[in-house]
Amino acid sequence: MQVANVAGFENRVVYNAAKIYSNHLRRGEYNPEIRPIIALTIMDFLxxxxxxxxxxxxxxxxxxxxxxxxxxxxxxxxxxLPKFKKNLSELETLTDK
Known part of the structure; x- marks a missing residue:
């Protein structure tokens, strides 16, 4: 979870995802079956x-x-998170909850 929008945050998200993706391989190794990655970022800012x-x-x-x-x-x-405007009584979907 990222609370503050700091300088370079967008680049850090891409860097961290690329680092995790590339860590699936060892030096000199090629594997067409490399596992996909999803960088999930939860932010308390827009x-x-x-x-x-x-x-x-x-x-x-x-x-x-x-x-x-x-x-x-x-x-x-x-x-x-600031875009989530529902009250507790309005939660319907699994994503909402």
């Missing part, structure tokens, strides 16, 4: 104020054709 969703899910895609590059080998999921 990182994507223009997106009106509590949970955002990012993957690598080609910009103009929207074709996924990594075949879901690396994904980034962000939960922005």
């Amino acid at each position: 990182m994507f104020p223009k997106i009106d969703k509590l949970i955002t899910n990012f993957v690598f895609k080609e910009k103009s054709e929207n074709v996924e590059y990594t075949k879901e080998q690396m994904g980034f999921v962000f939960v922005e």
Whole structure:
């Protein structure tokens, strides 16, 4: 959980995900069956104020054709807690709860 939006936070999320992904291999080893990773980041601040969703899910895609590059080998999921506005009595889905 990240409480404060500090300088370089976005880069640190990518760095940590890439480090975990690359740690699946040993030096000189190639394995096409490398396990996918999902970087889950829960934040107590707004990182994507223009997106009106509590949970955002990012993957690598080609910009103009929207074709996924990594075949879901690396994904980034962000939960922005300030966007959660439901009261206890309004919780319906498993995600809400």
